[in-house]
Amino acid sequence: MNTIRSDFSIAPLPFPDALAAACLQQFQTTPPLVHCLTNEVVQSFTANVLLALGAFPAMVVEAEEAAQFSTIANSLLINIGTLHHSRAESMLAAIQAANQSATPWVLDPVAVGGLTYRTDFAHQLLSLKPAAIRGNASEIMALSGLATMGRGVDSVDSSVSALPAARQLALQVQTVVAVTGEVDYITDGLRDFAVTGGDKLMTRVVGTGCALSAVVAAFCALEGDRLHHVATACRVMSQVGGQVSQQVAGPGSFIPAFLDGLYQLKISDLL
Amino acid sequence: MNTIRSDFSIAPLPFPDALAAACLQQFQTTPPLVHCLTNEVVQSFTANVLLALGAFPAMVVEAEEAAQFSTIANSLLINIGTLHHSRAESMLAAIQAANQSATPWVLDPVAVGGLTYRTDFAHQLLSLKPAAIRGNASEIMALSGLATMGRGVDSVDSSVSALPAARQLALQVQTVVAVTGEVDYITDGLRDFAVTGGDKLMTRVVGTGCALSAVVAAFCALEGDRLHHVATACRVMSQVGGQVSQQVAGPGSFIPAFLDGLYQLKISDLL
Amino acid sequence: MNTIRSDFSIAPLPFPDALAAACLQQFQTTPPLVHCLTNEVVQSFTANVLLALGAFPAMVVEAEEAAQFSTIANSLLINIGTLHHSRAESMLAAIQAANQSATPWVLDPVAVGGLTYRTDFAHQLLSLKPAAIRGNASEIMALSGLATMGRGVDSVDSSVSALPAARQLALQVQTVVAVTGEVDYITDGLRDFAVTGGDKLMTRVVGTGCALSAVVAAFCALEGDRLHHVATACRVMSQVGGQVSQQVAGPGSFIPAFLDGLYQLKISDLL
16 A cells, blocks of 8 residues: 555655754744653653753653543653553553543554564554654564564664655554654655754663653644654754764763753754 | 731741751751652652762652651651552551651642642641641642632742642641742741742752652651751752752753752851 | 681682673673663663663563563563562563573662561572672671671671671572672672772762662673673772762762763773
8 A cells, every 4th residue: 555655765855954943943932741651761861851842741650640631731652661551551541531632642662573562552552543653663663564574673773774664654553653763764654754863872871762752742742744843853852962972971971961952952053 | 717827928037047057967967768759750869869968768669668668767758749559558558657656757749739639649648647748839729728719720820829828738737838939938837937049940850849858858857846957958959959050051960960069068058 | 508608717809800801891792681670769870871881771561571571681680679569570570581591680689688578579589590699788698697697787787797698698599699888799609709999979879789780680691600790790880980989079970970981981991
C-alpha cells in the first residue's frame, strides 16, 4: 500500500527554519501542561527539560488520577522504558481519558522489539491513536510491519534505514512518526522532513531521547500542522544539544549546559 | 473561631536573622536522619539537598520497613506528588509508627485540590497530626476550609492570599503551616513570620518546593520552637536559592550551584 | 575454617596500577550492557556513570521482562535500597535467569542489618551465587557471620574493621567482596587488595556507592580474574572521585565534573 513512499531514493527535505521559528513562537505563547507517564530513570531530567522550555510537566501515576489528569493536561506522554503491570494500567486509563477529552498523546516505545511484554503492550497502544510516535531506528522498525522482514533490529540501525518503516507506520496508525538518530526524520507517511544537528555526546547522557519525546508531546498540544510541530520539537533539541556539545568537557557538564541552553533559546536562534 | 487572625491587614513580621542563625547552629550540631517518602521525580534532588546541608536522607519504601525505619529516623517526610495505592499504604504505616515513637512528620500536599484521590488521602492525613505542612498557596487553600469558599484554587494564587487559610489550617490541625511563594509565610495560627528571598528561576527547576519540604522535615527533628525551625528551613532555602540565581545562566547550572551553596552555608551568612 | 585470613595483622597489598590499566583496557574494548535493578533514588546517576564510562545501562523492571533481559545483558546489578515486594519478585526472576544463562550478577546490600525485610531478602540472595558483593563496612559485617558477634553495626565502622567479615563472607559465598570506605578492600577470601583514593565529599552526593556497585557489575562482565576486575572498578571510581573533589566547590558541582572525569579517563591515567 505504501510502495512509492518506501522508496529510499526520495530524500526528505530539511525542515524549514521559518516553520520551526513560527512553531516555537506559538509554543512560547501558550506553554502547555504535559502529563508525563514516563520511565523511572529519566523523570527528573524530563521535567527539567520541559520546565527549561517554559512548559509545565506533571507526573500523576495512580490510574484513577492519571485518567482525571489527562482531561486537564494539554498533552500526554507515554514512555514504556520501565513498564510494569501497575503503571501499564495507569497508562491505559490515562490514554482512554485523553482520547475522550481530545488530549493528544505521544508514544515513546523504548526498547520495543526484543522484550515481549513491552512489545505486546506497544502494539496494543497503536490502536489507541497516538498523535505522534518518537523512537530510534530499531524501535520504529520493530513497531512497523517492515521490521519483521528479516532485518536485524538493533540500536546500530541508522535513522535513514528506518525511514520506510516510519512512513509505513505513520500511514497505518494515522500518526506522525519521528525516527531520530544522527539525522532525525519526521513523517506523516505522505510528507517527510529531515532535521540535522545534535551530537554523539548526547548518547552518553541518559534520557536525551526520552526528554525529546516529552518535548514532542509538549509540541503536540499546539493547534495546527502536527508534522511541523513534531519537527520543531526535534529541531529545538538537536540545535541546542549540538551547540552545547561543542562547549562542554563531557556528558556531566552537558546536562546543566543543555538545560540552560533550552532556557535561553530565542525564536531568532532558529533562523 | 479564627476571625481575628484571618484579618489580612495584620502583616506577618520578618523572621529574625538571629533566630534563623541559632536554629541553623542547632541543626549543624545534631544533623538529623530524615526518612523521605517522596515523589518519584524528585528523590535524587531531595537526597542531595539534605546531604549538602549535612543531614542524612533515607528512602525506605516497603510498608513494614517504612514503619520500622520511622521509629529510627529523626523525622519523616510525606510527599504525595506521585501517590499510588501501594505507596499510600507505606505512608500510612510510616506515619503510624512515627506517631507511636514521637518522630515528627511533615506533609507536602502536592497538587491537592483538583485531583480526587490525593485530595481525599491528604485530608485523611490531617487527622494523623503532622508536625508541619509545606505547600504553595493553592495547596494550602485546598487543604483548609477557606479553600472551598468559592475562590479559584490554582498556582497563580499568591502566598499572601493563602495566609488566612494557612492560619486556619494551622489552628485546625494544631500544626505549623508554611505557605511558600514569592514570600514564604510560616504560621502556627497564632504567630506568623515572613521569609523573603528566593527567585523565580527556582520555579524552573523541578523539586525545589519538594526539597524545601524535606528540609522542613529535617528541621522538625530539632528540639525547641517548631515555628522557628520551619521558618529557618524556608530561610535557608530562600537565601541560598536567591543568591545562586543571580550567579547562574539558567536552571541547569542552578542545580549544582544551589547544592554547593547549601554545602558552603555558614551560620554567619544568615546574620 | 578461616582463621588465618581473619588475622587483622596481614595488611592487604595495594592493587597494582598495571593490573588496573589492563582491566580498564579490556573494559573499553568490550563495553558491557548492564541490567540494573537498583533503587529509585539513584537510577539516573547510575545510568549516567555507566554511560560516561562507555558501558550501556538498561533498567527493565517487570518480572517477566527482567528475566528475559538478564539473558541478553552482560551483567546484572541488584541494589536493594528501595526494595519492595513487587521489585523483589523482579529481582529474583532476573537473578534466576541470569544464573541459567551464566550472566554474572552483583549484590549491593544497601542498609542491610537494621531493617528486617531487606536483611532477610539479602540473606536469601546469598544462596543464589552473586559474582560480587559491594557494601560499606556495616553492610558487609551485617551480611557475614562476624556481624553477629556483638559489634555495633553502623556507618561509622571503618572498612578495615570489616575486612575479616569481608573475607569470611567471600569464602562462605564463594564470591568477591568489596568493602568500601576511606580505603576500599577487595577480597575473595584468600587474596585481598586495597584501593585508596576517593574523598569525603563523595559521601555528600547521593548514589556514589550505588553507582560504584553498578560499575562493579559492569566490570564483572569481563572474562578473567574477577578479583582484579572488581578492584579495578573501585580504583576507577576512587581515582576520578578523588581528583575531581579537589577541583570543585561542593557536592553539586562534583556531579557533572565526576561524570566528565569518567568520560575522559584514559588507561594511562591509571599508571
